[in-house]
Amino acid sequence: MPQRKTSRRRFSMAVLVLMFFAGIGFVAALDFGIRSTNTMEFCTSCHTMHTNFEEYKETLHYKNPSGVQATCADCHVPKALWPKLVTKVIAAKDVYHELVGTIDTPEKFEARRWVMASRVWAKMERSDSRECRTCHDFSSMDLSEQGRSARSRHAAAEDKGQTCIDCHKGIVHEEPYEPLPETAAAD
Structure with missing residues (x-):
């Protein structure tokens, strides 16, 4: 049982770390999209x-x-x-x-x-x-x-x-x- 609990804990931590980095990636992509579409070049394209x-x-x-x-x-x-x-x-x-x-x-x-x-x-x-x-x-x-x-x-x-x-x-x-x-x- 203790090994199973440790595996679940590691899996949960891995999921949290992945979600954290996915969140950072989403925010970075959103920021890039907003900045790219706020340029004069984009607007007048x-x-x-x-x-x-x-x-x-x-x-x-x-x-x-x-x-x-x-x-x-x-x-x-x-x-x-x-x-x-x-x-x-x-x-x-x-x-x-x-x-x-x-x-x-x-x-x-x-x-x-x-x-x-x-x-x-x-x-x-x-x-x-x-x-x-x-x-x-x-x-x-x-x-x-x-x-x-x-x-x-x-x-x-x-x-x-x-x-x-x-x-x-x-x-x-x-x-x-x-x-x-x-x-x-x-x-």
Whole structure:
């Protein structure tokens, strides 16, 4: 009996050690996947993202006097782990639609652009523009350094509890045209 007990104990320890290393491997693979899919190269590798990338290159988020650049992930992927994982799972549908041909050409992408943009705006409204506020928080703004209009609007937006996306929908990507009611019903 004692030998059997020792064998079980060794087996249990071996299983625990294997589970520990498997857990480390899983975390490493997850981290690698997140880091790989958060790069500008990955985000712009789809043919249809070329238009978005060209629009982005014309903004201050890409090139500015300070040299600080906001990448796709800075604006579209939360920093906190759980919201980041949820975002990655939801974003997989865009890759899926690229692969199955729903948005694989610029024309198809443009036809679906309003729907896709509306989803992103709704997400940003729900999160109080969490990703924007990583860099642009009201408490960090020096309103005295802003132009009169921006100073007035930012102060009013803060007082009203507005979120960035309420006013800045077309700040990086061109704001798509809302489809006509008869074409919107077809979606």
